[in-house]
Amino acid sequence: RRSSDLTRETSSAVRSLGGNHCPLVLCKDSILDAMGWTVLNCFLISLVTKTFVTAESDRIVTGEGINIYSFKIESKITSRFAHSVITSRAVNSANISKEVDFDVDLPKTAFITNFSMTIDGKVYLGIVKEKEAAQKVYQEAVSRGKTAGIVKASGRKMEKFKVTVSIAPASKVTFELTYEELLKRTFGKYEMLIRVKPNQLVDQFQIEIHISETQAITFLDAEANFLTNHLIQAVKTSFSGKRGHVFFSPTVDEQRSCSECPTTLLDGDFLIKYDVDRAISSSDIQIVNGYFVHFFAPGNIPPVPKNIIFVIDKSASMDGHKIEQTRDAFLKISEDLNEEDYFNFVIFSTDVTVWKESLVKATARNIKEAKAYISSLTIYGATNINKALWRAAKLLEDSSSIEHLTGRRLSLILFLTDGNPTVGETNGQRILQNAKEAIKGRYTLYCLGFGNDVDYSFLEQLALGNGGIARRIYEDSDSSVQLQGFYEEIANPLLLDVHMKYPDSSVNDITTSIFTHYYDGSEIVVAGKITDNELTSLPVEIKAEGARSNITFNVEGKVGEALQQQYIFGEYTERLWAYLTIQQLLEKHISAQGNEKDALKSKALELSLKYSFVTPLSSMVVTKPDNEAKNTTLLADKLTEAQRRYDYATPSASERAPLISMQQQPAYKMGTSLSFVDGDPHFIIQLPERNESFCFNIQEKAGVILRLVSDPVRGIAVNGQVIGKNKDGSKDKTGNTYIGKLGFVSRKMDLKVEVTTHAAIVYSRQQKRVFHWKHAVNMTDEDLTLSISKGSTMTLAMGGDATFEIVLHRASKNHPKHRDFLGLYTLDSRRFSAQTHGLLGQFYHPMDFEVYDISDSGRKGTCAKLAMKGRNIMLNGQWRKDFRADPNDGMDTFCWFIADSGRGLIDGSASDYISSSLFDTTDVSAKTDASSLSNANLY
Numbered sequence: 001r002r003s004s005d006l007t008r009e010t011s012s013a014v015r016s017l018g019g020n021h022c023p024l025v026l027c028k029d030s031i032l033d034a035m036g037w038t039v040l041n042c043f044l045i046s047l048v049t050k051t052f053v054t055a056e057s058d059r060i061v062t063g064e065g066i067n068i069y070s071f072k073i074e075s076k077i078t079s080r081f082a083h084s085v086i087t088s089r090a091v092n093s094a095n096i097s098k099e100v101d102f103d104v105d106l107p108k109t110a111f112i113t114n115f116s117m118t119i120d121g122k123v124y125l126g127i128v129k130e131k132e133a134a135q136k137v138y139q140e141a142v143s144r145g146k147t148a149g150i151v152k153a154s155g156r157k158m159e160k161f162k163v164t165v166s167i168a169p170a171s172k173v174t175f176e177l178t179y180e181e182l183l184k185r186t187f188g189k190y191e192m193l194i195r196v197k198p199n200q201l202v203d204q205f206q207i208e209i210h211i212s213e214t215q216a217i218t219f220l221d222a223e224a225n226f227l228t229n230h231l232i233q234a235v236k237t238s239f240s241g242k243r244g245h246v247f248f249s250p251t252v253d254e255q256r257s258c259s260e261c262p263t264t265l266l267d268g269d270f271l272i273k274y275d276v277d278r279a280i281s282s283s284d285i286q287i288v289n290g291y292f293v294h295f296f297a298p299g300n301i302p303p304v305p306k307n308i309i310f311v312i313d314k315s316a317s318m319d320g321h322k323i324e325q326t327r328d329a330f331l332k333i334s335e336d337l338n339e340e341d342y343f344n345f346v347i348f349s350t351d352v353t354v355w356k357e358s359l360v361k362a363t364a365r366n367i368k369e370a371k372a373y374i375s376s377l378t379i380y381g382a383t384n385i386n387k388a389l390w391r392a393a394k395l396l397e398d399s400s401s402i403e404h405l406t407g408r409r410l411s412l413i414l415f416l417t418d419g420n421p422t423v424g425e426t427n428g429q430r431i432l433q434n435a436k437e438a439i440k441g442r443y444t445l446y447c448l449g450f451g452n453d454v455d456y457s458f459l460e461q462l463a464l465g466n467g468g469i470a471r472r473i474y475e476d477s478d479s480s481v482q483l484q485g486f487y488e489e490i491a492n493p494l495l496l497d498v499h500m501k502y503p504d505s506s507v508n509d510i511t512t513s514i515f516t517h518y519y520d521g522s523e524i525v526v527a528g529k530i531t532d533n534e535l536t537s538l539p540v541e542i543k544a545e546g547a548r549s550n551i552t553f554n555v556e557g558k559v560g561e562a563l564q565q566q567y568i569f570g571e572y573t574e575r576l577w578a579y580l581t582i583q584q585l586l587e588k589h590i591s592a593q594g595n596e597k598d599a600l601k602s603k604a605l606e607l608s609l610k611y612s613f614v615t616p617l618s619s620m621v622v623t624k625p626d627n628e629a630k631n632t633t634l635l636a637d638k639l640t641e642a643q644r645r646y647d648y649a650t651p652s653a654s655e656r657a658p659l660i661s662m663q664q665q666p667a668y669k670m671g672t673s674l675s676f677v678d679g680d681p682h683f684i685i686q687l688p689e690r691n692e693s694f695c696f697n698i699q700e701k702a703g704v705i706l707r708l709v710s711d712p713v714r715g716i717a718v719n720g721q722v723i724g725k726n727k728d729g730s731k732d733k734t735g736n737t738y739i740g741k742l743g744f745v746s747r748k749m750d751l752k753v754e755v756t757t758h759a760a761i762v763y764s765r766q767q768k769r770v771f772h773w774k775h776a777v778n779m780t781d782e783d784l785t786l787s788i789s790k791g792s793t794m795t796l797a798m799g800g801d802a803t804f805e806i807v808l809h810r811a812s813k814n815h816p817k818h819r820d821f822l823g824l825y826t827l828d829s830r831r832f833s834a835q836t837h838g839l840l841g842q843f844y845h846p847m848d849f850e851v852y853d854i855s856d857s858g859r860k861g862t863c864a865k866l867a868m869k870g871r872n873i874m875l876n877g878q879w880r881k882d883f884r885a886d887p888n889d890g891m892d893t894f895c896w897f898i899a900d901s902g903r904g905l906i907d908g909s910a911s912d913y914i915s916s917s918l919f920d921t922t923d924v925s926a927k928t929d930a931s932s933l934s935n936a937n938l939y
Contacts, residue, residue: 065094070204073194077211078572079286079293080183080525081579082192084110088175092167099166102175105158105195110181111579111613112151112161112636117624118174119167126620126636128612130605134619134635151636156474158195159639165624180613182579185275185297185523186489189219194270196224201252201264211244215276215284220244226268230254239274246272285538285557290530291573292507292538292557296500297523302547303492304517305340305409307359307399309392313417313450315349315383316783316799317828322418322450322475323379329483334370336484336491337362342405344395345373348388349381350423350780350787359399382423382785382797386431389415389445389462393438400442408547410493410517411443412468416483418450420458422795422803422827423778423787428458436465444468444516448486451475453828456641457590465591467516472641492520495544495551500524502540506532511580518544527577535559578611586616614638675840677708677720678807678823680736682880683902684895685843692851694866695880695895696902698722698839698910702737705915708824709841710923713833714801715747717921718824718840725818738821742806743918746798749783752919753796755806757820760786760794773808795827803827807883823883837923839906839913851875851896864896866905873904 070089075082090100106112115126129137152160167173183190194207211217220239227235234250248270257263276284282298310333312326337343341362345355355373360366392413399405425431439445445466447459450473463470473482495518502510510528518524530538542553585604592600601617608618620636677683686693698706702724709718723740744753752763759772764784771777777788783799794806807823829844836844849868862877878897881890901910915922 065092065096065098066100067091067093068100068198068200068202071198071202072204072206073208074206075192075194075209077183077192077209079213079284079576080185080190080295081180081572081576082110082183083180083572083575084178084194086175086177089172090167091172092169095169097166097168099164100173101162101164102177103160103162103197103199104177105155105160105197106177106179107181107193108157108159108639108641109184110159110179111582111615111638112177112179112620113612113614114176114178115161115163115620115622115636116176117163117165117622118176119165120171124622124624126622128609128614128618128620130609131617131619131637134621137621137633151639157193161636163622163624163634180575180579182525182576182583186521188521189273189275192272194272196226196266196268196270198264198266201255201262203252204249205255205266206249207246207270208248209244209246209272211239211246211274213242213244213276214286215278215280216241217244218275218277220246220272220274222246222248222270222272224268224270226265228265231265244274281555283540283542283553283555285540285555286573287530287535287538287557287559288573289571291527291577292530293525293527293573293576294500294540294557295523295525296518296542296553298494298518298553299520301494301520301551303338303494303520304496304545304547305338306342306493307396307405307409307411308337308341308343309346309359309395309413310343311346311348311388311392311413311415312377313349313383313388313419314347314377314379315381315419315422316379316785316797317383317419317453318450319379322479323377325479326416326450326483327374327377328480329487330374331371332480332484333487334367334374336487337367338491339363342399342409343370345370346388346392346395347377348384348391349379350384350778350785351381352384352387352391354391354395358402359395359405380783381780382787382795382803383417383419383421384424385417385421386425386434389413389431389435390438393435393443396443408496408545410496412490413439413443413445414448414487414490415445415462416448416450416473417454417459419453420455420827422797422805423785426787426789426793426795426805428455432458432461432465435462439466441467446471446486446490448473448483450479453830460641461591464587470641489522490519493517494520495546498524498542498544500526500540500542502526502528502538506530506535506538509577509581511577512584525580527573527580529577575611578607579613582607582613582615616640675829675843676823676825676882677739677840678809678825678883679738679881681706681720681722681739683839684880684882684893685840687843687845687847687849692849693893693895694875694898694905695878696898696905698901698913700737700910700914705743705918705920707838707913707915707920707922709802709826709832709836709838710921711802711832711836711841712923713835714831715745715921716798716802716832717743717745717919718804718838719743719915719918719920720822720824721918723819723821738809739824740819740821741918742822742824744796744798744804745919745921746801747921748801749798751784751798753786754918755794755796755822757808757822760788760796762786801831809883837907839902842907866896866898868905871904873898 068088068090072087073084075084086104088102092098117124161177163175165173183192192209198205217239220237222235222237231250231254234248234254236247238245255264255266257265278297278299282296284295286293310330312330314323318326339362342359343362344359347353355370396411421431425434435445445463446468447463447470449456449459449470452475456470456472460470471486473479496516498515498518500513502513507528508531511526513526515524536559538557540555542555544551582604585600589597589600589604604615605617608615614620614636616638622634622636624632624634675685681698682695683698684693684695700706700722702722704722706720706722708720709716720739721741722737725736725738740757742755750764754761759770762769771779771786771788773788773791775788776790777786779786785797787795791810792808795803796806797803805825805827807825809821809823811818811820826840832841832844834845847868849866851864851866854862854864864875866873866875875896875898878895879892880895882893883890898905903909
């Protein structure tokens, strides 16, 4: 149309459609006609907006008819223990059924205790079950209707709880979620975090916090990162004596992002901070309903000097932002050392370097020298965790013979890494054992895991097994601040070896009452059961070691005084005891072994179910209606920090990697992906962010070379040659074949590496070097690192681009025919580009899929179907071996087996992955695209 005609028709269309529609003109191509007019090939489209202000009121309608007219968060904090209820109410104003979301965030330290949906008067309740039982219910529901996990990580400190339900026209729904948490005291204050994100204007929006303490509140503050000068007036805080109150209920106009905007300002974190008066006593003992809780936070005590070793990873994976932030952090940390502290640095990659031969005092001169040393750190090589920890422990051990470094001092190791052990000792279980033997309970080990490459479960076991804790450092612009913040928490130890003694005849089931240290600004909390019904007072003796002398605190809790307090949450002492007990049992479970581990799990599960806490051992099953009058089963789990691994940030698809299933693999397992080829040749893969593993075999003749990984962006290729089972080349009755030779290519490094069952041959810069399996090897040459654990495993690190582990399988010496073969494991597949392909490489990227119709087929085992790439594929449950942690016997791992050489799962067919030579770098993706299967049912 001519532009003038188009303008008139657009104006007319807008008038006829009304104010709730938006015209959109799409134009393609333009030419000049005979009269000189510009002619456009255009289309006029009307878009109905999903969010608009009605003419009748200020109410905002979202989702084309769903109005969330009320959203309230009410919290009752009784002596640091918070009981919070989120309530959301919505109505369907449309004349057809519509879906409504209940989408909220809650603190990751909290336990969900209750959830309900009320739809037109009918209540649907969540039920807390043992995790295994809940999973069974969930799997049984897969074949009957849609299912979903409804809890995911959300940022660093929160978890997202989301439920979607369809409601009929004019129907109303009420969602109610309850959770509980013990507020932690850090830097001299308690903090409660509430995530505010209603995504729309709400008629009745309200946050209300009631605080009740037995000691006077000294300050109370509420802040939020979305508060403007205008909106801050809606925040009301008040406190008097032992009570505090926070109220925030902005009107619809106050919520608007501008005076006429239909969008909301409310989007961010609402933070409540407060503390109590300890001038009279550093202890607060409360006895209510047969349970007691004891808060202990002494102040005005001189700090205990520290002997501290900073162990810093400078391997190739720390390149760029990580090493820059690490330098910045430790420059500041060096300045914050106390004058009486002694310190040293252990820097590690493939090798280990010590700054000074022994610990030095934190004098101005030594700090200046340390800062120059930290500033000069450069990255290279692999990751030798075992040797670094041993060296740090040895430095502290040597200091014990020096008079001025002994006595009333706290010895600790602050360990920072961003990856997994790839050189030296790489077996996680042996590293844990070696660290424990080196430290011997004499020193405290704190582990900081930088980013999402790190095996957090391993670091957790390492720290908890040696008296410390693990903390994730998020890879972001404030990584340096996070590192400094952690150090500040432990910078000033006030007491060592704290023993809190309670009368055995009066109490039992006490939570942890012996503490290695107490830091300034924190708080010790102990809870237990009262067994003496006639008890009138509870005497407690606290013994500890201070900077100058041993200290004894004698305190007493009065039953009568506690009963006079009007608590706003009457059962809080019992539930606080259960919460604290479960938390501590779960911590101990991480590093425990054998029968002790089972007993800790059993006790924690028992309490989780008794008090309806959703913990890592329990799940909440929610059944809700759907449009087809079928029940949909939802599952709410509690995530561990290790399971939050890929959800705290949003890395691009090319940066993501397969994640080891926490239910299928031991916590100490190394590596960031379950992606390997081993055995006959058995391929096992697991897609990023999903816990389902798939496996398939490739049936090709001996001598055929298979393309395993091909990354044209990074210039990396990995190929494997198939061999038969028998040494003499004769055909085996089973038809089994294996990988007998591997070829690695890095075009960027001008590098080729051939790995056979006898040796690794490195071709670089027109040189040839041979490293035999029968020798232990640790070699670093510029960006190449190669290490061999004699006759067992080999680690090959190609700069910061890729790290692989090769497992050598030896045939029995006495067997006349069978031969040795290799297994290949990818340790950091997230580093490959989005264009990576190959039999393994194509699975380094996220993919949508669903496993459904799971059934037990008797002798045939467990069967299911897979919906992926527009195909439906038949699955059979099988067990395979992962040999990384145990090269001899391997570890069983469950996977869904796809027959016919992975047909339907892999792109194209197996023959598309045949290479011409061991160092072939031809891209296979185009070939597989051309021969890919069309949408089909493959069962």
